[in-house]
Amino acid sequence: MSERGIKWACEYCTYENWPSAIKCTMCRAQRPSGTIITEDPFKSGSSDVGRDWDPSSTEGGSSPLICPDSSARPRVKSSYSVENANKWSCHMCTYLNWPRAIRCTQCLSQRRTRSPTESPQSSGSGSRPVAFSVDPCEEYNDRNKPNTRTQHWTCSICTYENWAKAKKCVVCDHPRPNNIEAIALAETEEASSIINEQDRARWRGSCSSSHSQRRSPPTTKRDSDVKMDFQRIELAGAVGSKEELEVDFKKLKQIKNRMKKTDWLFLNACVGVVEGDLAAIEAYKSSGGDIARQLSADEVRLLNRPSAFDVGYTLVHLAIRFQRQDMLAILLTEVSQQAAKCIPAMVCPELTEQIRREIAASLHQRKGDFACYFLTDLVTFTLPADIEDLPPTVQEKVFDEVLDRDVQKELEEESPIINWSLELATRLDSRLYALWNRTAGDCLLDSVLQATWGIYDKDSVLRKALHDSLHDCSHWFYTRWKDWESWYSQSFGLHFSLREEQWQEDWAFILSLASQPGASLEQTHIFVLAHILRRPIIVYGVKYYKSFRGETLGYTRFQGVYLPLLWEQSFCWKSPIALGYTRGHFSALVAMENDGYGTRGAGANLNTDDDVTITFLPLVDSERKLLHVHFLSAQELGNEEQQERLLREWLDCCVTEGGVLVAMQKSSRRRSHPLVTHMVEKWLDRYRQIRPCTSLSDGEEDEDDEDE
Template sequence: MTERGIKWACEYCTYENWPSAVKCTMCRAQRPNTTIITEDPFKSSPSDIGRDWSPAGIGSGNSPLICPDSSARPRVKSSYSSENATKWSCHMCTYLNWPRAIRCTQCLCQRRTRSPTESPQSSGSGLRPVPPPVDPCEEYNDRNRLITRAQHWTCSICTYGNWPKARKCAVCDHPRPNSFEAIELAGAEEASSIINEQDRARWSRSCGSSNSQRRSPPTSKHEFEKKMDFQRIELAASGVSCKDEREVDFKKLKQIKNRMKKIDWLFLNACIGVVEEDLTAVEAYKSAGGDIARQLTADEVRLLNRPSAFDVGYTLVHLAIRFQRQDMLAVLLTEVSQQAAKSIPAMVCLELTEQIRREIAASLHQRKGDFACHFLSDLVTFTLPADIEDLPPTVQEKLFDELLDRDVQKELEEESPVINWSLELGTRLDSRLYALWNRTAGDCLLDSVLQATWGIYDKDSVLRKALHDSLHDCSHWFYTRWKEWESWYSQSFGLHFSLREEQWQEDWAFILSLASQPGASLEQTHIFVLAHILRRPIIVYGVKYYKSFRGEALGYTRFQGVYLPLLWEQSFCWKSPIALGYTRGHFSALVAMENDGFDNRGAGANLNTDDDVTVTFLPLVDSERKLLHIHFLNAQEIGNEEQQEKLLREWMDCCVTEGGVLVAMQKSSRRRNHPLVTQMVEKWLDRYRQIRPCVSLSDGEDEDDDDE
């Protein structure tokens, strides 16, 4: 025999390869180490033709074929001569298949059973054909598919089949339902019962008498999958039920899922979060830039598959009202009220905003010594440019709609007069405060502090990290002030309660944990620490009571007042404060507009300032002329109002107006302000200067029409 005649057959596709081939030319399978066959690898002795396969034949001397799916599957003896002579033609594609195949290799169509009167294709003997033997490989395929399918768990949102060990859906990140263990057990029991039936049928066919009547061959793989039905299981986590495969068009659902993006999955999770009272899912959708007013479509309702809860056209607000989620409704309504596109300087000038964030991170330092608190080395105060007044009234209105939070401004001015209640301060002294629009996430306090100073958000959590580190590094100092202040505050309201040291420590640990969690709401203690980081006072003008949606007072807010950096030396701090507004769980930055100094103000003080300095008078009393509270004073500093007023004058530049209002002076200068902030504001203002000619032209045309 020549070298050309020695070939080896692939054990997967039975293709005859040349002896020099390392891999199969057809399926690229690795060449076996011992399988080297002759030109006619499937040739066997005449006595072997037509012999039925049995488990005992595995150890015979004939060359077996190993099933490619698993090494544990039975080996099937081949008889090439008889099979090649009795191939059957597919009635769909006319492909000639091997007689052992129960479906077409080309189109997977089921093989038709010949009638008793039909003769074999290649034999003219007229004998009735023997039904094709059952391929044991198909039974093993069905076994493995059934076991794997029973162990998979189906996502309640996108219906994707996930592996048993997956904790979240691989497509939409929805958590695995708690009832998966029960689902897995039920599926395993059903799989084991079907597998046992298959085993009994297979062994009865292989070990039964040759004269006994053979059972009909099992259904094909395609029909087997059609008969597999998904169980109806109520998922406890989301309340969504998986429908039977026959009732749902999975092809349509797959097309819907393929078209969906990440923001779409976040929206569906937010809808489920409203139903299940999970605020984190709603916050995740908001932080990704999702539209709160977005409505559910028919395809999304079909994916959610819960008509009792979701309907076409529903928004997150509708769901919050339907399921009475009052806390979520407060956050969602605040978002929906801001339907106008916001255009604040931090959003318009992204490159400058990133540079300012890096500048803030570089200006943060830590004080050496016992009181190792972090602090900012730069004094920056954000004010609105005076050039806004040079714009036409229509452009000014558009600018303020996109810059300010109209709801916060109205609540602080009208519903409860907290700011701009003095005509003397707002008109003659030109110290009107404007509430900047702010995000409604849990970082609104940190965002408002940076807006009042640098005009940007705390997007990278630089200020939150400094807050967390300062609280931990100086925990003893802040804890002593906090404990003494809380004890005095409770006694002043007649509560007369005392806590054990363990309870004080637990409350303090909770305050520390809030500082380390991005998105967590902050308290008065955190404002006190922020005053030390800024090295300047913080004045909070806030509503006095928590109110329900019916307008009922639920309790005191305790946020309004003055926060002084009392743990620093006075010489180390600046006396120019910043102002914040507090309304219904939300903080906003209160800023003023640039003015021309003190020329015609007549404030009761002799002030030597430059012409380029802007001074804003911040009232230290409320609308009833009562002094604002100073937070976190110790027993020696509390005293009466005269002592507190003296303390305010020591930490801030204060004066009394002609109307008798005690005010603190907030000073800012263009020349001493940070150049990046000035450049950001100018670039933002140029957007409104460009639309000025169009408005002027239209106004001029209207005037000409009036003259005619």
């Protein structure tokens, strides 16, 4: 008898394996110690094919080989027709399994216990009942099977059946509960499936996939919309009696069903602080979440990590506990900015929505080859002069709530970028104020709309116009961008050259940034925004990137003048807007309007009939060097005299008595949009109704004197 004719049968999938195999070839189950090996009748040779198989006709006259095991009995091999009729259907995948299989061959589900009269194929509507015959080997296995209730404990997270000696779940590493018997009593008969030691490797692989949990609470539709890794948030495991377990499970289910998208983002951000994932915090900030939000008792219970999360903890507390210095610097800055901010757009939400609809209605696309979008209205936002009529304490409150003090300090004191000229800031009354802006990734678009209409780009109207303009006029902007990047690399001595495929890849990345809400934008996008506004944009920004420790990382390249060079000059306005750039953040720089009375400076009121206020914006830095003009062509590039001549063509320029080249920004309160004027008035009414405590006490003393 050749060795190829002797096999052993797997007790799980009934596959006939060769005697040299120590694991099942089909399901990879371990070969039992007392394996019964049978002879394959179809492998005895080519001459034996077709004749009946005789168990005694083995090579050498020997009988089928039986491993020496006193407790093992020979398997009874029934005919194919009887075996096929006695197959049982899996209750999970309806696969027809052989009678000897105690688990489904396809999905490894436990075989359900049926009554002797129940048909294994009764799931089909048209099948006839067949008497259920018990395999003698199965009888033997069931009779000698150990008591799994006492030998295993069920994991409360993934429902895996672990051996009693295991201190934690071998699948999800969840700690073993202290009271194993209580959890065993709480398990239902359906959930108490037996996972053998041989199946651990397969379960570990399956748990790393999308079907890692065999049973989980139902997920609502609003939770399924949140596309992020929620598997890091573990459900709490309960320990107690059966009634307590049921109550605890229902409570956790109710908490999870009440969770909204913002709640999941907040929990994910908390876990992100613990694990050092900054993207989770940015996702929560981008959704408009409150950085100062505290963990509730239900949320701590859902997270189930007492060593990390406590009731009342915020993201800042977690960053301090786990020493996340980089996250702490960002979170503290965010909390200080959101502590008490009240800009006009927040006070009047109805008017703000009307302004957004007005902006969308004023956007049009130019016909012709250069099909760029543009705004039809010229609007410039300025702080109202009525602020100076308020008491000093109220004025301070107004500036604290509407300005970004950190940005103002960085642009004024740490590096002289704005208001460095006393002539401009004081005598010509052209001091610039940095408005507070949200840090949700859309700060550039928000600052542009703040400098013009005084609102945020909440509905991404400006971003959509930016994206469409870049795609519809891609050839025009691509040529300018490529020439400018080539000149910039040569001027700084980089001397690198890219293939056309590399230029195309970089350009595709710039296009993709415009279409992603919350994505950081670059210089090219500012150039396109200048064409949408049909007016120049002047950026006053820091020259170097710095880390939160103050280390210089590189050049920013944002500071300079962006002109709508692809439009005709007659189609554009010469009144620019000003933006400020600090570490990865843009802010709108606006002036305070002049009331037209008294001597408020040389540019106070050139036209008293229209109440026009002029703000002088410097075109040179504090060292009197001309600001760079971005995205010039090869013919437009030249020395400073040529660039100054170009600036005078696109801007209303003049030179002050101190010799500073400036651009005139003209704004008129009467000619401003009525919705913007109404919004600012309603915002000011909040402060007009505030009476300082000092003036109130003085007034009460005066009334007391009059009574006496």
